[in-house]
Amino acid sequence: MMKSPLDLLLPYQRKWVDDESRFKYGLWSRQTGKDFSSAAEIVRDCKLRDKTTWMIAAPSERQSLETLAKCSEWSEAFDLASEGIREERDGPEALLKQGEIKFANGSRVIAVPGRPDTVRGFSANVLMTEFAFFEDPDATWRAILPSITNPLRGGEKKVRLITTPNGQGNKAHDLWTKENSTKHKWSKHKVTIHDAVAAGLPVDPEELRAMLDDPEGWAQEYECEFLDAAGVLLSYELIGSCEAPEATTTQPDAFWAARPQFPLYAGWDFARKKDLSVLWTAQKIGPLLVTKEVLVMRGMSTPKQVELVSHRLKNITRLCLDYTGAGVGAGDLLVEKFGEWNFDKHQFGKVELCTFTDSLKRDIFPSLKVAMEQRGLLVPGTREIREDLHSMYRVVTAAGNVTYRAPHSPNGHADRCTGLALCRRAAGTGGAVGGMQSVKSARPRERRMAA
Template sequence: MKTPLELLLPYQGSWVADNARFKAGIWSRQVGKDFSSNAEIVVDCMSNPKTTWMIAAPSERQAVESLGKSREWSEAFQFAIENEVEERAFEGALLKSAEIHYPNGSRIIAVPGKPDTVRGFSANILLTEFAFFEDPDATWKAILPSITNPLRGGEKKARLISTPNGKGGRGKRFYEIVRDNLLEPKQGRKTKWSVHKVTIEDAVRYGLPVDIDELRDGIDDPIAWAQEFECEFIDSSNVLLPYDLIETAESFEATESRDSSWWDMAGRAGGEIFLGIDFGRISDPTVCWTLEKVGDVLWTREVLVLKGMSTVDQFALLTSRFKACRKAVLDYTGGGIGLGDLAVDSFGEWKPQDHKLNGKVELANFTANLKAEIFPRLRRAFEAPCSVRIPVSVPIREDLHAMEQVVRGGSYSYVAPRTAEGHSDRCTALALAVRAADCPSAIVMPRAAGARRRMGRNSNRGLVG
């Protein structure tokens, strides 16, 4: 008789069948780490009543998504779910826990991977993307007593799954586990881990239907490809904005939207309004983040997200915001060139090195040097004394938290995983808005929308959409 486990590819089935108490998976992205691990969890909960598993991940989004895989496997096995609960201090606050309860007394708990959220649970554990936790060492130390104390429900199992995240920093503990048990095995270790390594090439060889060349071209980043798909360990990586730092900037007085009348009023009043615009067209959205400077604090007034909208339509919607602002910094790469040209033609360019000081729009080419300027500056805005205020919002919090500072060979870069929601587009837009507020331009009367510059340049050069 066939079982749902027959859905697994050979390398996934080997992972589920491995009953080692301590098990680590160094797996490429998109090869089924959580899918396979949650199969093992659900089978254990079915077979052993009153079993508890805890899933922890670097972000609440990842923890909840992983828990969703358990829900899918429960349906596949026709293992009824008695109820589901979610706990937050208040609506929009960071998740405390999400749980699935079964009639046989088993349960699965999902939490963000922070020391204070994992401490105290007596459970088997799945730490997904463990190398990307804010503080893996502190989290591991907080959870270790609950899985090593046999008096608290018997012996517990530990599952660590992750892509690599460097040899130092947050990725150090995961790297050392893989090194000491797989790459350079050390004899006589008291805790032995069963380590499974699966690169994207391994997964495709065993039947994963992925076009490797197409995927590599889409990533277009050798460092990211080596780390996330070939399971290589780079030097180090750290989250740009930890949850605790984001929390200090959250305020219910910061807002995500404003009606049209506010923009008209702000423009007439000559307020200290600044825009950061990260352009997107097909895969990612365009995000326009609006800050208003009140005293020494930058208050978020709007986080506008535009999906699947042509460049012309985006510009039409953004025109009232350009009119109201003192300065806008706009992503001038790829499709953003078209939007940038339209904005400069109507509101003038701000480019001090070319003695252009009366325009509103700074065109930002996304070079490594620019990233090395805007993202550390954004981090400083969140540090004490915090000079920026953002809305209390799960999507915003998750987007900001996803941005990584990566070090390889002494070079710094800033990357974020691509998800269905985008590519940390809100974080980039906020970084650009903070840059706009650092160097405000002179207020000028805008030219009529659609006007062309006298030099004869076509205002639609580079326009897409």
């Protein structure tokens, strides 16, 4: 019979929660319950100490709110009454300022995106989750220090830092590897996927390894080795600078039936079952690429997806398609209908088949970032799209190679970001910076328009 809500935890999770050290660092594998366990400690502390404040900071607002939701679940287990989760934004789709739970005893938990400007000004105990993946962990750490070092405002503060590794040379790596000083000691907990399974976590490591199919990624994300170095590709600030009301997520059927006044281009990150299948369409108006539709398909058969896209392709100038895995079948069907675009082979149909190699990633994602920095793209200002674009990382491997990755989540695998990057490629020559169409590589009709 369960005597305490904490009896729900596995041994390594309970060890983490019961560690009362002021500074505590958990280097844990993915999928081992670090947020779940940390939320248990936060809620227990809020119940035991009236008017206690905790702040949760994460790389994205989605992650911050997910951890806050876990605190709400634990509050029921601890029978700690609350007013529920309240979100503070300037508008329904605006960037999160903070989320908050207030408990009946005056304690509260605040959740914010982990950026220097959002963590300043608080005096609270702190949980930083996936700290190594913050936009700027060094600057965020500097900004957060005053909130945890002043004991005159609410007493001595606790710090909980949980993360999987994200390469060397960053603050997360520095704090883990640095020797403890006499005045500043971290209690360190390392939990690999093998440690977790040995303690009763019901997952199959070999199945996870096969699904990931990335030896370096496996060593870092599941065996907690500091290998690759990664940084967010598109910051919230950069994404926000490209959000505009002119950019839309849907269009009526009449839009696709009418001949467009300005050329339309599309990128399709194809998926069949596991991830989202996203067709991102934008219109080239002068120097700007303005998003017109972001079509999201989930668990839809290939013929049905091809039917939906074919309806749109009639008036789209060019489509860049993820021609990998299940996308091969879709690409072959579309090429039969609309022809292939391959400048090197002098083929000038509508569909460019893009095999997702590291070389292609090193083309489309930096070009996407440059186009956004030059304000050459307008994107819809929605939370789903903002979080998706923000989830893509530029990764430098231990061998010095550059690639791009995104974590899997219930909301996809940066599928919208990939669709947008392919759309920008379609609007250019396949690699032109800023999405500008090359007169040399354009088809005859486009050359006349450019002239």
